[in-house]
Amino acid sequence: MMNDLINSKNSKKSSEKLGSFQLIDGKVGEISLVNGRLYVSFQTDDEKDLTLVFRDVAGVEMFNIQNAELSKWTVSLNDPFIERAKKLSEKHTEKLVCYAFWSPWLEEPLMRILASDFEIKTQ
Numbered sequence: 001m002m003n004d005l006i007n008s009k010n011s012k013k014s015s016e017k018l019g020s021f022q023l024i025d026g027k028v029g030e031i032s033l034v035n036g037r038l039y040v041s042f043q044t045d046d047e048k049d050l051t052l053v054f055r056d057v058a059g060v061e062m063f064n065i066q067n068a069e070l071s072k073w074t075v076s077l078n079d080p081f082i083e084r085a086k087k088l089s090e091k092h093t094e095k096l097v098c099y100a101f102w103s104p105w106l107e108e109p110l111m112r113i114l115a116s117d118f119e120i121k122t123q
Helices: 009-020 080-088
Strands: 027-034 036-045 050-056 058-061 072-076 095-104 109-115 117-122
Touching: 036 109, 050 109, 058 080, 080 109
Parallel strands: none
Antiparallel strands: 027 036, 036 050, 050 117, 058 109, 072 095, 095 109
């Protein structure tokens, strides 16, 4: 997993949580954005249902992500999506992290989320 989060304690904690979370062969279900929080329903390869909650969301970019198989996710402080958000968003973008979900067959992520932090909720 790409990890350039050395300078931020909160982001480093988030990346550690991400590192312990198995995304391979999991699938994204329902996605909803409510009051600046993005809720992503996720089913692991062993059929555990989880909800990923991203806080202070400034942007989301996605292409056919629902029910797509995923191979990995990455965390970045210098993704090009962050630069686009700085130009287009009225929201504060200095402490945002880009969480990207990747397909095993493509060289581009299927979804990028710009948020300040996230948590994993089990159901």
